[in-house]
Amino acid sequence: MTWLVRAAIVMLYPRVGDWPGAEDCDLDAFLERFRRETTALMWIGVVLGSLVFQLTPIVTIFVPLPASLLSKEMANHHAERVSTTNIYLLRQSVFLVKLVAGMVWGGHPSVRERFALRPLPPDPGTWRTS
């Protein structure tokens, strides 16, 4: 199901001009790590949110195609509409995907550099063992 999540994230955070998109931010490595480390409930939520994203162009832009088959322009249109729809549960499902995607995009050194922020040191993931 990682491909489904990846597709949604790339469309939500696309490359625009010289601004890096999520796919320029080591997305595959991040998703691999996220799937391994997160709780089952969180992963299921993100997969469901991505599925919602994939299946709803018919609702948002009235095109009966999965989001992955849309042109770039239509995908942008769908990403904007589904993120701001008045249907609360739909918006919240996609919000969860946006939240996770924000972690990879906003934490990446290439993005932080644009914001005049130093690269983040790696998360040690350690704790006291004695």
Add this chain to the structure above:
Amino acid sequence: MSGRHIPFRGQDEASLDLEVDFVVVGSGAGGAAAAVTLARGGARVAIVEAGAWRDPEDYPSSAYGAMRDLMDDWGSQVTMGRALWPVVQARTVGGTTVINSAICVRTPDDIFDQWKNDHGVSGLRDRVGKAQDRIERELSVEEVPENARGLSNIYAKRGADELRFPHSHYMRRYVKGCEGAGQCLQGCRGRRKQSTNLNYVPETIERGGFVVSSAPVDRIVFERNKAVGVTGRFVHPATRASGTRFVVRAKKGVVVAASVTHSPLVLMRSGVKLRALGKFFRAHPGTGVFGCYDEPVDMNVGATQGWASTGFREKPGLKLETLAIPPELVASRLSGGGAVLMQRLAEYRHLAMWCHAVRAESTGTVSQSLIGDKPVVRYTLDRADMERFRQGMILLAKQHFAAGAKEIVPGIAGMPFKLGPDEVHLLDDAPLDPRRYVAILSHLFGGCVMGKDENTSVTDGHGRVHGFEGLVVADASVIPTNLGVNPQHTIMGLATIFAEEMLAA
């Protein structure tokens, strides 16, 4: 006599069986303050904490790492109600004091009157005040220093002063020589923030106590109606695999300070049946309004939270403050998706986020989920609270413009993404439906509220659970009213005096 830290133990290791005078469940503001008070009184204390012990060198740098390593259940707890709003709490030695902004506000005087008149709890004012005096000295409380204020906090003060907001001030925090790293939410790697894992918890060990980490308490052990210990099973900090069992016996008493969402559950699982258990949950729900400025604000430079106004606490019932969030979180906080979102994100350096939190009168409940041991929080703001919520947004919008913002981003679904100075009036008619807002519940109260009447409270005014011996609750779950200010100082003050009373008993 020297104590020690007992970390995670796997299933193939011997189970832990420990005996002390007092066991304290939780190591946050309440648990650590109670534990150190008991230890200073000469008692042998064991702190049993659900999360791992992470020192500043272990703290994550990223928001992702903070969710993974420091938050309870990856920060995925949300309210069940009309809107799904996150309930933020930590799960680590030091509890939420590791990930909060260390804001120190003394318990307002009127709160003691309210406790006395509405809940029959009296005699706390002077003793809490004395405890708070000492805690402020010990944890080096100071105003945000000039060199750590950052533009966002400075602009907030400027806007508030321009509008003559009452009680506009740079915050006092439990921080020693803040360097303005903007990393409060991920834990202060510079050791400036005085979270309890850096002081009261190690002091408890130095005084002969124990810290059992990665050890979520399943239930309290009783002999008849006397609490005599706690039991549970270790959980691995990374894999969440179950470890071996632990039993910590307490000769003199058990203090529960596992948080507003977990303390009621520990009591419920242990067979405590009181009508008010899990009820009267309250919170400070709030949201942020971004101001867009011509010049870069770089809100992540300087104290994460450095300015506040407590002047609206009584009317309309709000607190206002700054809150800097990193790009990782701004990315999801701004509305939209696709190319439009990316264009909005490009403005990050020019954004400053200021927040309100509502002193909400709405109440909810905490219960255990049908599957697993997770808490379920049922909570929805009523109309009066939503009107306060909207008023908070209007105040923040005006404050941004008074500080020089060109536009604001209110973040309300169904409203324009940005509003100019002459469009603030549109917020007067902003929706009162909580689903239109991206909000968060930062400070929680209740679930084991104190009071005189056993039908409407769980503990008495000393934190003692009605009908039980040697069982005290000492965290924000005993607070029966909404404080309208940051609760850490009140929690620490109450926990301290409850522990003093346990020693004297």
